[in-house]
Structure formats: C-alpha cells, structure tokens
Amino acid sequence: MEYADDLVLMSFSFDDIQEKTRCLEKVAATVGLEINMDNTKFMKMNTLSPTIVQLTNVLIEEVDKFTYLRSVVSTTAGTDQDVQARLGKARSAFRAMNKLWTS
Helix, strand or coil, X not given: CEECCEECCCCCCHHHHHHHHHHHHHHHHXXXXXXXXXXXXXXXXXXXXXXXCEECCEECEECCEEEECCEEEECCCCCHHHHHHHHHHHHHHHHHHHHHHHC
C-alpha cells in the first residue's frame, strides 16, 4: 500500500519481506533517496518467529501497532483500537465545536 510518502510492504514470509526491504533500499539509493529509520517499523502477525527485518547493517524496530492513513493497524488484527481512536477523535471535535453550538 502506498500513499504520498508513506509505504507499507506486506508479505507472507520472512524471506519475501526481507527481499522487498532490500530491494526498496537499493532502488531508493539509485535516485538519491534514503529510508528514514525514525519512521521505519515492522510488524509481524500470526507468527511467533523471532526473525527480524533489517536494512544494510541496521535493524528495523518491531512494533505491535501503527497508524496508517488514520487507521490503527495492530497484531491482533481487530478493529477495537481503531474504533476507539476514531471515537476519541470525534469526541474531541465535538467538544471543540461546542462553543459554536451554544452561542
């Protein structure tokens, strides 16, 4: 999945995701781009494998959830966290508009 300067690589196997990651790094370098390690994370779902993903000599941080296009994606593959996050944002928006409605 890709949007603006965000990219999500998905795979069913460790070898495949490692190859995609290395390929992305290599192709980006040919046009003078670098992968921002502060914003680069990986998440495993439905596996207990201890494998890690890495770029050239740099380990990529593993996370159990992340936000992509305002949706929460988590290792539980459920929607609870996303729904709760959206409800919280809606509550904040309604509170901010309360002054308009009561004036």
